[in-house]
Amino acid sequence: MRKNTHPIISVVGPSTRFLSGISYYTIRLCNALSEKSAVHAVLFRNMLPKRLFPGWKRVGVTTSSVGFSDTIDVAEVLDWYNPFSWATGAQRIRRSDVVILEWWTSSVMHMFLALLLLSGRKARIIIEFHEVVDPLEYAILPLRMYAKVMGRIIRRNASRFIVHSEHDRELIASQYRIDPSRITVIPHGLYDQYPILSKEESKLQLGIGGNFVLLFFGLLRPYKGVSHLIQAFEKLPSYLLEETVLVIAGEAWEDQESLNRIKESPVSDRIILENRYISDEDIPVFFSAADLLVLPYTRASQSGVAHIGIAYGLPILATQVGGLVESLGSYAGTRFVRPGDNDGLADTIKDLILHKSQDRYDPPEEMRWNRIAERYLNEIVNPVQEKI
Structure with a gap:
């Protein structure tokens, strides 16, 4: 050499x-x-x-x-x-x-x-x-x-x-x-190559203007925990559900359970499912519209989705699995819950909706x-x- x-x-x-x-x-x-x-x-x-x-x-x-x-x-x-x-x-x-x-x-x-x-x-x-x-x-x-x-x-x-x-x-x-x-x-x-758009205009483009937007983004696979997120969302009090929308955006791979749960959910009218590949052109709209990114995984090494969310400065609610605790631990906008804890997930979502501290967080320099x-x-x- x-x-x-x-x-x-x-x-x-x-x-x-x-x-x-x-x-x-x-x-x-x-x-x-x-x-x-x-x-x-x-x-x-x-x-x-x-x-x-x-x-x-x-x-x-x-x-x-x-x-x-x-x-x-x-x-x-x-x-x-x-x-x-x-x-x-x-x-x-x-x-x-x-x-x-x-x-x-x-x-x-x-x-x-x-x-x-x-x-x-x-x-x-x-x-x-x-x-x-x-x-x-x-x-x-x-x-x-x-x-x-x-x-x-x-x-x-x-x-x-x-x-x-x-x-x-x-x-x-x-x-x-x-x-x-x-x-x-x-x-x-960081995946910081995407532009940050107007939050209000992005929500209007998705047809959910005025609502608090929970976002799950990425492929739907069983270990991504989407079914747990849906169950937690159903536990929110009615006065919050009236002003909150859960957006699930991504192709369903091996996760028919989550698709069925969305159809059968008593709050299906508050859930927007985009079961498709989300192109790069559309990604800025979803992340700019989001008020909270949720990663309810049951296992994970890393999450590229999390590193898009960090680039947007979004609050992130993640489960304590794999490398997520360490990789997101230095990001001030992160809250953690135990994997599979639907009650804990619901309570933390409720707390984040009611006590939202700021719109954007700065990404860690090491990223x-x-x-x-x-x-x-x-x-x-x-x-x-x-x-x-």
């Missing part, structure tokens, strides 16, 4: 064809690192057979609100099923000093392994965990076996690991038998991308150079 020069960093992650929070994280991290280093973005073009993806109809047709800096060498080349594309990706990272692999699903592990083998494995490998275990993958035996075998091989080739909370550090060290001293905690950055890039370079990238 070259000494006393700016390191070349390759970041391997999803492209915007499968637009998600990890796609945005990859873009924002690359842009932040590119201020001080040469950066290559090696992206997945096709991660799965398209029809296996629940949102397959929007693959490749959605637009991103943020793009890569012009200084970044971007290659959208990796296909889940095409070894020739892996060779192309390996060529891209061969001259890199450090390669950061964005890990959120085990289904791409064979591509990671191919990149390492075909590139000659000269670069130091960093794995950044966004998820420890995907519950859907581990529920299917073939996927579970694939994840265990392939994941073990990849982790043996990594020199460092990055997580976004001490909770995940302990969990990953235990789950994958990794020495905790090899795991570095760096906060998750800003320039600070995150400094942590990466000072604690991960530069120490690696000095050892060579």
Whole structure:
């Protein structure tokens, strides 16, 4: 590895064809690192057979609100099923000093392994965990076996690991038998690329002008706790329900229970369900209209939705699960309740409606991308150079 020069960093992650929070994280991290280093973005073009993806109809047709800096060498080349594309990706990272692999699903592990083998494995490998275990993958035996075998091989080739909370550090060290001293905690950055609109006009655009707006945003999956939020909402006193609206915005994945509960709810007229993919163009309207963002998860490592809410300065009500307590603990607008405690959730919502202290909170400085890039370079990238 070259000494006393700016390191070349390759970041391997999803492209915007499968637009998600990890796609945005990859873009924002690359842009932040590119201020001080040469950066290559090696992206997945096709991660799965398209029809296996629940949102397959929007693959490749959605637009991103943020793009890569012009200084970044971007290659959208990796296909889940095409070894020739892996060779192309390996060529891209061969001259890199450090390669950061964005890990959120085990289904791409064979591509990671191919990149390492075909590139000659000269670069130091960093794995950044966004998820420890995907519950859907581990529920299917073939996927579970694939994840265990392939994941073990990849982790043996990594020199460092990055997580976004001490909770995940302990969990990953235990789950994958990794020495905790090899795991570095760096906060998750803000998703602050969206404009803040007029609250009143945004509410009118959604047809809920004048109401106090509770917002749940994101994919509806069983562990997101939407059914608990609905039950808690039903417990609010009638005088508050008359002036409050619960907006649930996001595609329903594996969560028919919540959809049924909305239909059968005695306060269904106070619940607005947007069961669809929410485009980047629409996100500012929902978050600008919201008075309170609710994250009633029953399990979580991190939440990209929370980092949109923080960028908007919203009060956030979250459950005490996973890394949320740590990642949101430094944000002054956060209140916590126990997961699955519908009464506690209802009482806290009531208290926040009646005693709203301020409209906007300032985001913690450690969540800003320039600070995150400094942590990466000072604690991960530069120490690696000095050892060579």
